Amino acid sequence: MWRDLGLAVLVLLSAAVESNSTSPPGKPVLLSCRSPEKETFTCWWEPGSDGGLPTTYRLYYERERLEGVHECPDYWSAGSNSCFFNKTHTLIWVDYYLTVVASNALGNATSDIFKMDVMEIMKPNVPENVTLLVVETEDSPYLHIRWEHPRNTDTESGWVTIKYELRIKQEKNNKWKEYMSGTQSHFSLYSIAPGGVYTVQVRCKLDHGSWSEWTNSTNVKVPNYVQNERSFWILVATLSAIPFMAAMCTLIVKRENVKQCVLPPVPGPKIRGVDFHLLMSGQSEDSTNALIINQNFPLIVGWKDQMEEYLIVTENDIGPPSDASHCQKRKKSLIIPAGFCSDWEIQCKSTHIQNDCAGGTKNETGNFPKNNKSLSGESLSYMEPSKLQKQQCLGQNFVNTEATDPSPLNYDNAVKPFTNSGYVDIRKHVENTQEVNVKQVDYSRVEDVNGDNVFILNNKNLAFNSSGYMDFQRQEEKLSEDYSRVKEVGSNNVVVLQIQDMSADTKNPHATGAHKMGVCTELINSEYIDTIPAPPLM
Amino acid sequence: MARFWCAVLILACLELSTRVGTAPICSYGQAGCHTPSLADIFDRVIQQSSRMHGISSDLHSEFEQYFFPSKNLIGKPKCHTHGIVTPADKENAQRLGREQLTEVILRLLGAWGDPLLQLYRSMSQDQNQDFNHYSSNKALEISDMVHELRDGVAKMAEKMKLSGVLGNTVGYISPEGLVPSSSFSFYKHGELNSMDHHDLLYCFRRDSNKIKNYLQILKCTTLPGLDC
Numbered sequence: 138m139w140r141d142l143g144l145a146v147l148v149l150l151s152a153a154v155e156s157n158s159t160s161p162p163g164k165p166v167l168l169s170c171r172s173p174e175k176e177t178f179t180c181w182w183e184p185g186s187d188g189g190l191p192t193t194y195r196l197y198y199e200r201e202r203l204e205g206v207h208e209c210p211d212y213w214s215a216g217s218n219s220c221f222f223n224k225t226h227t228l229i230w231v232d233y234y235l236t237v238v239a240s241n242a243l244g245n246a247t248s249d250i251f252k253m254d255v256m257e258i259m260k261p262n263v264p265e266n267v268t269l270l271v272v273e274t275e276d277s278p279y280l281h282i283r284w285e286h287p288r289n290t291d292t293e294s295g296w297v298t299i300k301y302e303l304r305i306k307q308e309k310n311n312k313w314k315e316y317m318s319g320t321q322s323h324f325s326l327y328s329i330a331p332g333g334v335y336t337v338q339v340r341c342k343l344d345h346g347s348w349s350e351w352t353n354s355t356n357v358k359v360p361n362y363v364q365n366e367r368s369f370w371i372l373v374a375t376l377s378a379i380p381f382m383a384a385m386c387t388l389i390v391k392r393e394n395v396k397q398c399v400l401p402p403v404p405g406p407k408i409r410g411v412d413f414h415l416l417m418s419g420q421s422e423d424s425t426n427a428l429i430i431n432q433n434f435p436l437i438v439g440w441k442d443q444m445e446e447y448l449i450v451t452e453n454d455i456g457p458p459s460d461a462s463h464c465q466k467r468k469k470s471l472i473i474p475a476g477f478c479s480d481w482e483i484q485c486k487s488t489h490i491q492n493d494c495a496g497g498t499k500n501e502t503g504n505f506p507k508n509n510k511s512l513s514g515e516s517l518s519y520m521e522p523s524k525l526q527k528q529q530c531l532g533q534n535f536v537n538t539e540a541t542d543p544s545p546l547n548y549d550n551a552v553k554p555f556t557n558s559g560y561v562d563i564r565k566h567v568e569n570t571q572e573v574n575v576k577q578v579d580y581s582r583v584e585d586v587n588g589d590n591v592f593i594l595n596n597k598n599l600a601f602n603s604s605g606y607m608d609f610q611r612q613e614e615k616l617s618e619d620y621s622r623v624k625e626v627g628s629n630n631v632v633v634l635q636i637q638d639m640s641a642d643t644k645n646p647h648a649t650g651a652h653k654m655g656v657c658t659e660l661i662n663s664e665y666i667d668t669i670p671a672p673p674l675m
Numbered sequence: 676m677a678r679f680w681c682a683v684l685i686l687a688c689l690e691l692s693t694r695v696g697t698a699p700i701c702s703y704g705q706a707g708c709h710t711p712s713l714a715d716i717f718d719r720v721i722q723q724s725s726r727m728h729g730i731s732s733d734l735h736s737e738f739e740q741y742f743f744p745s746k747n748l749i750g751k752p753k754c755h756t757h758g759i760v761t762p763a764d765k766e767n768a769q770r771l772g773r774e775q776l777t778e779v780i781l782r783l784l785g786a787w788g789d790p791l792l793q794l795y796r797s798m799s800q801d802q803n804q805d806f807n808h809y810s811s812n813k814a815l816e817i818s819d820m821v822h823e824l825r826d827g828v829a830k831m832a833e834k835m836k837l838s839g840v841l842g843n844t845v846g847y848i849s850p851e852g853l854v855p856s857s858s859f860s861f862y863k864h865g866e867l868n869s870m871d872h873h874d875l876l877y878c879f880r881r882d883s884n885k886i887k888n889y890l891q892i893l894k895c896t897t898l899p900g901l902d903c
Contacts, residue, residue: 176765201751228763230881232751256884295895295903296765296888320902344884345732 160188161244165237167251170258174290175229175297175343178222178255179215182237182248190241196220197238201231229255259346262287264301264322264339269357271329278359280305280326284339287349292320297343304351308334332361713838716831717894723827724890727820728883734813735876741806742869754878756786761885768892774842777832780889783882784825791818794875797867804869817879824886840897 163185172178184194196209209220220235233255237248267284282303286292292299301318305326318324318339329335335358338351388395711719759782762768768776795814798807835841867875895903 224764224766230761230763230885254881256881291765293895293899293903294765294769295891295893296768298891298902344888345729 162239
């Protein structure tokens with residue numbers, strides 16, 4: 138109850154006081170002064186309480202080098218509670234002492250003295266007309282920023298020195314990046330991201346004064362054209378990568394073939410006269426015979442550099458002939474290496490020829506023509522011997538395939554050395570290479586040896602195979618009767634053979650030779666001449 | 676690594692190029708001496724004066740913070756150079772003309788040579804106060820700058836006279852003739868107290884700003900163009 142009474146009294150008193158309160162104004166406060174261009178300045182104050190009565194505010198100032206107290210020349214241009222000093226009232230490098238007096242009917246209130254020098258209160262207006270331009274050059278675009286000095290600032294007379302600063306922000310970041318521009322009113326920003334949106338703000342300051350406010354944000358969007366160019370190159374790269382990948386895939390898939398091509402297999406070593414398959418099949422007799430024979434061959438030093446091995450194997454005739462007179466028709470296999478048998482195409486069986494036909498052999502050798510044809514090794518087909526013996530035909534000697542008589546023939550007198558790789562090789566095409574005792578003899582008889590390395594043969598049943606050989610396909614039953622006699626020697630390394638009976642040698646002018654040959658015809662029958670036509674005629 | 680040394684070299688070059696007034700100016704055109712152009716001289720001089728004003732302004736604000744933190748009004752300092760009539764606004768400055776402006780600059784510079792030296796000596800001798808101990812080198816720096824700037828402006832005036840830009844009315848101004856002795860006795864010879872220091876710093880801050888501003892006006896009226 139007492140409390141309620143106290144409250145009521147309080148309320149009444151306050152009401153009374155309120156209705157009666159007027160007081161002198163409160164003390165105003167001078168806030169700040171500012172000169173935007175070093176030619177005028179403005180000062181603002183904050184009024185205190187007005188004390189309930191209409192209060193007027195006046196600003197008074199004193200100035201260095203000026204006698205007396207003066208009042209603000211302009212209270213209105215700069216708004217309320219402000220004082221504007223125009224050019225005539227503004228001096229630089231002099232001190233102003235300002236005071237604001239608030240007065241109402243009851244009294245006055247004076248603010249504190251505010252000392253200022255225009256030199257210290259400079260703060261310009263914001264720069265104007267900020268424009269952004271994306272300059273598209275060949276290499277890279279850049280952002281060109283232009284602006285103008287604040288409207289009322291005179292920068293041309295040198296009275297003020299204005300400096301600019303700008304800040305740039307990309308749309309995604311929230312960080313501003315600040316740049317000093319000095320006194321220039323433009324700026325270039327390089328290395329801008331295409332497709333990005335940039336925001337720019339500019340501000341300035343005079344001499345050593347304060348910075349102005351930032352301008353409003355200006356935005357610009359950088360076009361994406363650079364990316365188009367980049368995407369073009371990406372497209373080109375992708376398209377060119379596809380065939381590259383395809384090539385790589387084919388290489389990987391066909392790597393075996395690539396390996397064959399790039400790294401051809403090194404041919405393994407082969408022993409001359411030894412048939413690998415023969416060895417494998419276990420027919421060691423022939424192979425050992427071949428080895429033995431091979432070992433007894435005299436080496437011709439001069440021909441070592443012409444080691445073009447050419448092995449021709451025909452079927453082997455096992456067993457030596459017992460009697461020379463029994464020139465049985467046997468199949469002889471002679472192997473003539475190309476390098477060696479350059480001049481001599483016809484090989485004669487060695488052993489029994491020598492034994493039996495000593496003169497004949499000489500004749501034979503004499504009859505052996507010299508063929509100047511140079512047959513390159515490539516034109517000769519080399520027959521992979523299935524199971525036949527191989528023998529070398531040495532330079533001047535004829536090699537006998539007879540296993541029983543390993544003695545080399547001595548044909549040095551009559552045999553001319555091989556000078557080139559030409560030879561005539563009559564190869565019999567063996568139908569059944571597995572059989573040894575196939576009694577097929579192909580032979581041609583050399584009738585005459587001409588000085589021009591021409592031999593005269595009589596060819597029959599020439600059959601050309603793919604390698605350009607003339608294959609003599611002879612029936613087995615005809616072999617006994619068939620032999621070829623060299624009829625005549627042509628001029629262009631032509632050999633004319635004739636097939637005739639053994640008895641008909643008299644027709645031949647070289648009948649004696651032929652006869653002699655006939656002596657050995659049996660033997661010859663067992664010989665064969667591999668004719669290799671289609672070499673380039675010299 | 677190469678980029679680093681490149682950057683170091685560039686920075687060194689920039690540092691050297693911003694030093695104004697240290698390189699001698701061959702005003703007589705000696706043989707083998709590259710005489711800078713008038714624009715170069717103007718730039719050097721203005722840069723030097725700007726630097727000088729910056730240092731003096733820093734020194735003054737530090738002084739006030741150290742000695743008078745409450746920011747009480749210290750009174751109305753009177754500067755010994757107030758006898759030199761200087762234009763206080765733009766119209767007056769532009770109306771003055773080049774010759775008179777140059778003369779005013781030279782007068783101001785001449786008036787401050789001795790007082791600044793005295794300030795430095797006084798500050799360096801006063802070991803009691805830390806402020807004087809650590810800031811005396813700044814006083815020395817501005818003292819040297821004033822001397823260099825005075826020589827530079829004199830050479831610039833000579834060059835302007837040679838090129839006919841400046842009339843011959845600007846005569847040789849002796850430092851003693853610029854400042855009347857009455858104003859120089861303003862300051863006690865010998866010992867200067869802190870108040871004297873403050874006044875000197877306050878006055879010099881203002882005068883260095885004037886010098887810088889007058890030089891800029893001179894440049895823009897003589898060589899209008901860039902930076903104006």
